[in-house]
Amino acid sequence: MAYDLKLRVWRGDATGGDLGDYTVEVSEGEVVLDALHRVQATQAGDLAIRWNCKAGKCGSCSAEINGKPRLLCMTRLSDFDPTDTITVTPVRAFPVIRDLVTDVSFNYQKARELPSFAPPPRDADGKRRMAQVDVERGQEFRKCIECFLCQNVCHVVRDHEDNKEAFAGPRFFLRYAELDMHPLDTHDRRELAQGAAGLGMCNITKCCTEVCPEGIKITDNAIIPMKERVVDRKFDPLVWLGSKIGLRAKDDEGRTEV
Amino acid sequence: MTQGVQGPTRARIEPRTLREDRWWLAPLATFTVFSAFVVYATVRAFMGSDYYVEPYLSPFYSPCLGDCVEGSSDFGQPFGWFPLSAALIILIFPLGFRMTCYYYRKSYYRAFWLSPPACGVAEPHGTYTGESRFPLIFQNAHRYFWYAAVVVGLILTFDTVISFREADGGHVGLGSLLMVVNIVLIWLYTLSCHSCRHAVGGRLRHFSKHPVRYRLWTWVSRLNVNHGRYAWYSLFSVALVDLYVFLLASGTISETRFL
Numbered sequence: 001m002a003y004d005l006k007l008r009v010w011r012g013d014a015t016g017g018d019l020g021d022y023t024v025e026v027s028e029g030e031v032v033l034d035a036l037h038r039v040q041a042t043q044a045g046d047l048a049i050r051w052n053c054k055a056g057k058c059g060s061c062s063a064e065i066n067g068k069p070r071l072l073c074m075t076r077l078s079d080f081d082p083t084d085t086i087t088v089t090p091v092r093a094f095p096v097i098r099d100l101v102t103d104v105s106f107n108y109q110k111a112r113e114l115p116s117f118a119p120p121p122r123d124a125d126g127k128r129r130m131a132q133v134d135v136e137r138g139q140e141f142r143k144c145i146e147c148f149l150c151q152n153v154c155h156v157v158r159d160h161e162d163n164k165e166a167f168a169g170p171r172f173f174l175r176y177a178e179l180d181m182h183p184l185d186t187h188d189r190r191e192l193a194q195g196a197a198g199l200g201m202c203n204i205t206k207c208c209t210e211v212c213p214e215g216i217k218i219t220d221n222a223i224i225p226m227k228e229r230v231v232d233r234k235f236d237p238l239v240w241l242g243s244k245i246g247l248r249a250k251d252d253e254g255r256t257e258v
Numbered sequence: 259m260t261q262g263v264q265g266p267t268r269a270r271i272e273p274r275t276l277r278e279d280r281w282w283l284a285p286l287a288t289f290t291v292f293s294a295f296v297v298y299a300t301v302r303a304f305m306g307s308d309y310y311v312e313p314y315l316s317p318f319y320s321p322c323l324g325d326c327v328e329g330s331s332d333f334g335q336p337f338g339w340f341p342l343s344a345a346l347i348i349l350i351f352p353l354g355f356r357m358t359c360y361y362y363r364k365s366y367y368r369a370f371w372l373s374p375p376a377c378g379v380a381e382p383h384g385t386y387t388g389e390s391r392f393p394l395i396f397q398n399a400h401r402y403f404w405y406a407a408v409v410v411g412l413i414l415t416f417d418t419v420i421s422f423r424e425a426d427g428g429h430v431g432l433g434s435l436l437m438v439v440n441i442v443l444i445w446l447y448t449l450s451c452h453s454c455r456h457a458v459g460g461r462l463r464h465f466s467k468h469p470v471r472y473r474l475w476t477w478v479s480r481l482n483v484n485h486g487r488y489a490w491y492s493l494f495s496v497a498l499v500d501l502y503v504f505l506l507a508s509g510t511i512s513e514t515r516f517l
Contacts, residue, residue, distance in 0.1 A: 131466030
C-alpha cells in the first residue's frame with residue numbers, strides 16, 4: 001500500500017546547511033534509501049548520497065536516521081509509523097562533503113597505521129595450517145563490512161575531534177583482536193594497540209556494538225579481550241614476574257613486538 | 259561545545275542529538291537504582307549492628323573479621339582492634355570487583371558521567387582521555403578484584419551452607435532460601451566476568467592446543483553474554499539478603515520456617 005512519507009533530509013556542505021522537508025510517495029516494504037532515491041529522481045536531482053549494493057553488504061550508505069547511526073538500505077520504512085517524519089542526516093563524526101556524503105578517509109588512514117598480517121614461513125609442503133577451531137574464532141570479526149558506523153558513533157572521536165590522531169576506533173580494535181588471536185600471526189600487537197591505537201581511551205560504553213549492522217559483538221568479543229591482553233603485557237605484575245622467572249606462555253612463542 | 263559534533267568540519271546540525279526515542283530512560287533508571295543501592299549499602303556498612311542473627315550473617319559483613327558479635331566470626335577476628343564497622347574491612351573487595359567490572363563501567367560512565375549518556379547523544383565534556391590515565395587506568399586491575407571475588411564467593415557459599423545448620427540439627431528458613439538464590443546469582447555474576455573469560459582460555463592464541471581450556475572458555479562465554487543481567491540480579495539479591503538479616507536482627511520480623 002502506497003502512502004506519502006514525510007522526510008527531513010540534511011542538505012548542505014562544509015560551509016553550512018539545513019534540514020529540508022520532502023514528501024514522497026513510498027510503498028510498504030521499501031527502505032529509507034528507496035525513499036531518498038525517489039526524492040532524488042523526482043524533486044532534488046542534486047541530492048548527494050553514497051550507496052552501492054542496497055543489500056547491507058558494501059557499507060556505503062551509512063547515515064543517521066532520527067539521530068541513530070544506521071545503514072539507509074537496511075532501515076525498513078515498516079519500522080516507522082506512516083505518519084512519522086523521518087529525519088536523515090549525514091554521519092556526524094566525519095567531515096561533511098555534501099548532503100549525506102562525508103569524508104571517511106580518517107578510517108583509511110587508521111587502516112594504514114595497522115601492521116598487516118605477518119605469517120611465518122610455509123611448511124615443507126608449501127602450505128600453512130590452522131586447526132578449524134582457531135579458524136572459527138576470527139570469523140565473527142571478518143563479517144565487518146566497513147560501514148564505519150561504529151567509528152561514527154564512538155564518542156571518543158565523535159565528541160572530541162582532537163582525539164582522532166591518537167585513537168584508531170572500534171573497527172580497528174576488531175582488527176587488532178583478530179590478528180592478536182590469530183595462531184599464525186608472528187606480531188605481538190598488544191603494545192601497539194594500547195599506545196599508537198589508543199585502546200586505553202575506550203571506556204567500553206558499547207555504542208559500537210549497538211549500531212553494528214552485522215551484529216558483531218565488538219565490545220565483548222574484541223575490545224575487552226584486547227584490553228585484557230594489554231593488561232597481560234603492561235599492567236599485570238604477576239604476568240611480568242612470571243616472564244622474568246622463565247614462566248613464559250608457550251602460546252606466545254614465535255612472536256615479536258611491533 | 260566548540261568541537262565534536264558542532265566542530266567546523268562536521269555537518270551543521272544544531273541539536274546535540276536528533277534521537278526521538280526515550281534514550282534518557284536507561285541512564286536515568288541506572289542512576290536511580292545504583293544511587294539507591296549505594297545509599298543503602300553505605301548506611302548498612304557504617305551501621306555496625308543488626309548484621310547477624312543465628313544462623314544468618316549479612317553478606318555485607320562476611321567474613322566478619324573485626325570486633326563482631328558472638329557467633330558471627332567463622333574465620334576469627336584478626337582485625338578485632340578495628341574501631342569502625344567490620345563491614346568496612348572487607349567491602350572493598352566486592353565493591354572493587356563491581357566498580358572495575360566491564361559491565362558496571364559501561365553503566366556508570368553512561369548514567370553518572372554522561373560519557374556518553376546514550377549512543378549518538380553528544381556528551382557534555384570538553385576533553386576526554388578515557389581509561390588511559392590516572393585514576394581510571396586502575397580499571398585494569400579488574401582481574402585482581404576477580405581473584406578476590408572468587409574467595410568472597412567461596413566464603414558466601416560457606417555462609418549459605420551453614421545457614422541450614424541449627425544447634426539441634428538443621429532447618430530450612432526463608433533466610434536460607436534467600437541466601438541460596440543470592441549465592442547462585444553471585445556465582446553466575448563472578449564466573450561470567452570478562453576477566454574470568456580471559457583467564458580460563460581467552461588469552462590463548464591456539465585453542466586447538468588447549469582443548470580443556472577451550473571448553474571452559476566456551477562455557478564462560480555462554481555465561482558472559484548475560485553478565486550485565488547477572489550484575490543487576492545479584493545486586494538486588496545481596497541487598498535483599500542483608501535487608502532480611504537486618505529485619506530479623508532488629509526484631510522487626512521473625513523468621514519464616516519451612517522445616
